[in-house]
Amino acid sequence: MLFTKDDWGKALEELRKSTRILVPVKEGDLHTFQPLAEKGIPDWNYQNTRMSPKALVYPQSERMFEYSLGEGDANAHVLKESSKEYKPQAVVGIRPCDAHAFQIVKLNFDNPEFKDPWWVKRHDSTTFVGLGCNEPCSTCFCTSVGGGPFGKKGLDVILHDLGSRFLATSLTAKGEGFLAGLKGGQKAGEKDIAEAQEMEEWAGQKISGKIPTRQLKDKVVNQLFNAPFWEEVAFSCINCGTCTFLCPTCWCFDIQDEVLGKEGDRIRNWDSCMFPLFTLHGSGHNPRDKKTQRVRQRFMHKLKYYVDKYGNGVQCSGCGRCVRYCPVNIDIRQVCELMNNY
Amino acid sequence: MLEYTEKIRETARKLLEEGKVEAFIGYTKGTVPMMNHPVVIRDPGKADILHWDSNCALNLCNYLTKMKGKIGIIANGCNSRNIVTHILENQVSRDQLYIVGIPCKGMVDHRAVKRAAGNREPEEVIEEGDTIVVKGRGFEETIKKKDVMQRNCLVCTHRNPVIYDEMVAPSVEEQKEVDQFKDVQMIEEMTSEKKWNFFTRAISKCIRCYACRNACPLCYCPTCFVDESRPQWVGKSSDPIDTMTFHILRAYHCAGRCTDCGACERVCPVGIPMRQFTKKLNKDALELFSWEAGLTLDQRPALDTYRPNDYNDFVR
Numbered sequence: 294m295l296f297t298k299d300d301w302g303k304a305l306e307e308l309r310k311s312t313r314i315l316v317p318v319k320e321g322d323l324h325t326f327q328p329l330a331e332k333g334i335p336d337w338n339y340q341n342t343r344m345s346p347k348a349l350v351y352p353q354s355e356r357m358f359e360y361s362l363g364e365g366d367a368n369a370h371v372l373k374e375s376s377k378e379y380k381p382q383a384v385v386g387i388r389p390c391d392a393h394a395f396q397i398v399k400l401n402f403d404n405p406e407f408k409d410p411w412w413v414k415r416h417d418s419t420t421f422v423g424l425g426c427n428e429p430c431s432t433c434f435c436t437s438v439g440g441g442p443f444g445k446k447g448l449d450v451i452l453h454d455l456g457s458r459f460l461a462t463s464l465t466a467k468g469e470g471f472l473a474g475l476k477g478g479q480k481a482g483e484k485d486i487a488e489a490q491e492m493e494e495w496a497g498q499k500i501s502g503k504i505p506t507r508q509l510k511d512k513v514v515n516q517l518f519n520a521p522f523w524e525e526v527a528f529s530c531i532n533c534g535t536c537t538f539l540c541p542t543c544w545c546f547d548i549q550d551e552v553l554g555k556e557g558d559r560i561r562n563w564d565s566c567m568f569p570l571f572t573l574h575g576s577g578h579n580p581r582d583k584k585t586q587r588v589r590q591r592f593m594h595k596l597k598y599y600v601d602k603y604g605n606g607v608q609c610s611g612c613g614r615c616v617r618y619c620p621v622n623i624d625i626r627q628v629c630e631l632m633n634n635y
Numbered sequence: 636m637l638e639y640t641e642k643i644r645e646t647a648r649k650l651l652e653e654g655k656v657e658a659f660i661g662y663t664k665g666t667v668p669m670m671n672h673p674v675v676i677r678d679p680g681k682a683d684i685l686h687w688d689s690n691c692a693l694n695l696c697n698y699l700t701k702m703k704g705k706i707g708i709i710a711n712g713c714n715s716r717n718i719v720t721h722i723l724e725n726q727v728s729r730d731q732l733y734i735v736g737i738p739c740k741g742m743v744d745h746r747a748v749k750r751a752a753g754n755r756e757p758e759e760v761i762e763e764g765d766t767i768v769v770k771g772r773g774f775e776e777t778i779k780k781k782d783v784m785q786r787n788c789l790v791c792t793h794r795n796p797v798i799y800d801e802m803v804a805p806s807v808e809e810q811k812e813v814d815q816f817k818d819v820q821m822i823e824e825m826t827s828e829k830k831w832n833f834f835t836r837a838i839s840k841c842i843r844c845y846a847c848r849n850a851c852p853l854c855y856c857p858t859c860f861v862d863e864s865r866p867q868w869v870g871k872s873s874d875p876i877d878t879m880t881f882h883i884l885r886a887y888h889c890a891g892r893c894t895d896c897g898a899c900e901r902v903c904p905v906g907i908p909m910r911q912f913t914k915k916l917n918k919d920a921l922e923l924f925s926w927e928a929g930l931t932l933d934q935r936p937a938l939d940t941y942r943p944n945d946y947n948d949f950v951r
């Protein structure tokens with residue numbers, strides 16, 4: 294389907310009456326996904342959101358259970374699942390790397406062995422409408438990790454930005470349903486499709502750097518683990534949560550209880566392998582109490598353990614957030630190369 | 636400030652060759668514009684990777700904490716003041732250090748540069764004296780450095796290191812008559828309610844990544860109160876009250892110690908102006924105790940000393 298950008302905007306406005314629509318909105322220096330509303334004006338010329346959109350399915354803090362500690366209370370000490378919302382939502386304008394990332398983490402949250410009910414329900418109630426990247430950033434390396442500026446993994450619809458128009462192509466039944474719910478638009482002509490094709494090729498060529506990952510799976514785990522370069526890689530790291538919190542493929546969480554009076558909440562919060570509390574045992578022992586061990590864990594998890602465990606490539610979609618925003622410029626592209634070539 | 640690079644390399648090479656230091660801490664050029672990478676080198680042959688420009692605005696003193704052996708380190712004004720504080724707080728000793736002083740001309744605010752480039756992606760940022768040239772796909776902008784300087788540097792009155800073993804260049808002139816606390820005064824004049832709203836808004840995007848805390852050399856506690864889970868001094872979720880508690884407590888832990896180096900603000904991934912907390916305490920320390928952190932090794936910091944005959948009656 295072909296929409297002028299005006300018509301596209303109007304169609305979303307109309308749809309927002311029945312579906313929660315999330316769009317990239319500029320706020321100060323950065324973009325975030327916000328519900329489309331009078332104030333949530335989409336900026337389709339954005340590069341990417343500062344925070345990955347993972348929070349739309351997997352919030353930074355989420356109340357799991359509630360309980361009462363009041364002894365007189367009939368349900369004292371019994372966990373009750375907190376009420377949650379799973380209204381259908383559509384993330385419109387998500388970048389292909391970030392949609393791919395949901396597929397990468399799906400193996401962890403939704404597999405034959407384990408299902409995280411909240412992640413699964415929220416993921417399944419979300420439609421991913423991607424916006425291909427005409428202008429990939431210099432830090433993007435999606436093409437090295439199984440994606441691309443117009444990659445389709447994890448998307449229900451893909452948009453090609455053709456200047457004054459959007460070409461919207463559905464990729465799944467969910468996507469078809471989404472497009473069917475939009476008013477306006479017209480059938481795309483052959484010329485438009487050819488133009489979109491050209492755009493794709495051009496964008497792919499703009500990503501010049503290729504990060505080698507092919508040999509990671511053949512490395513011996515312990516040899517990589519004991520490689521001599523970790524001290525040097527880790528020296529400058531300040532063990533903050535920037536890389537992991539911004540990352541669309543980092544999934545670790547921590548569970549904490551918070552009590553006020555006799556009322557308690559069991560909350561899960563994003564955690565980070567960079568934090569000291571991450572592996573602290575009840576005994577007080579911490580098997581990963583040095584920063585080098587933590588830095589190694591981050592890279593080994595993404596670039597070796599995940600690779601070995603799932604046979605699905607690396608746990609990274611090449612979005613480049615950690616590359617751009619690591620305050621001390623620890624660059625995963627370089628570390629990946631070190632590991633791959635070791 | 637690019638011109639310092641050669642001298643830094645030369646000095647580091649010499650120190651390592653002569654065995655005066657075992658390790659030398661400095662910066663190397665980063666892989667992304669305006670992001671430099673702290674490094675430690677132990678091999679004189681590697682001295683040529685060292686680099687200096689107006690984006691070396693982290694605080695290298697951070698890496699000295701409990702470090703062993705003889706260490707060479709580069710230090711501009713604010714970093715040297717944190718080194719003094721570190722020595723006073725027994726995190727490193729003076730005789731372990733060989734400090735290569737850098738007369739600082741101020742650091743560039745990477746966010747301001749991006750804004751000045753119309754939020755287009757800078758692919759190359761070239762510094763030429765007082766101007767900055769930003770290049771990206773299909774654009775090139777020339778900006779005056781003073782228009783994109785870090786806010787702390789604009790009001791810095793200690794650009795020259797206060798402690799050093801050797802300088803890479805002659806001292807620069809200190810900035811005089813800067814109104815250091817104009818922003819703090821503006822907040823002080825607000826009603827309590829307005830103040831609360833101001834700070835609530837200021838931290839509303841905080842993701843509790845703790846980059847601000849970890850970039851700061853003052854935060855070296857073996858276990859930070861936010862990382863303690865038994866007892867939980869502060870909630871771990873993204874609840875705004877917990878986030879505010881973190882910010883206020885972090886700031887208080889820096890009272891009378893903060894040098895306004897700006898590292899905390901620089902590293903924040905979402906651009907929180909958390910210096911507004913610490914600056915108020917810096918102002919109080921100056922007004923109540925005539926104290927600026929890290930200027931001398933000869934005096935105990937304001938908050939770790941007590942005199943029964945103090946001239947301030949609120950102490951008595």
Ligand code: SF4
Binds near residue numbers: 529531536618
């Ligand atoms: S790699 Fe960078 S972003 Fe990640 S914890 Fe270390 S300093 Fe922070």
Ligand code: SF4
Binds near residue numbers: 543595611615616
């Ligand atoms: S590891 Fe870095 S580049 Fe890869 S998905 Fe995460 S933030 Fe993006």
Ligand code: SF4
Binds near residue numbers: 739791795
């Ligand atoms: S605060 Fe002063 S010494 Fe520190 S970087 Fe800025 S101008 Fe230089």
Ligand code: SF4
Binds near residue numbers: 850892893900
């Ligand atoms: S609180 Fe911020 S400005 Fe103050 S010393 Fe620490 S990092 Fe520097």
Ligand code: SF4
Binds near residue numbers: 845902909
């Ligand atoms: S660096 Fe920024 S986002 Fe991270 S904890 Fe500090 S203020 Fe919050």
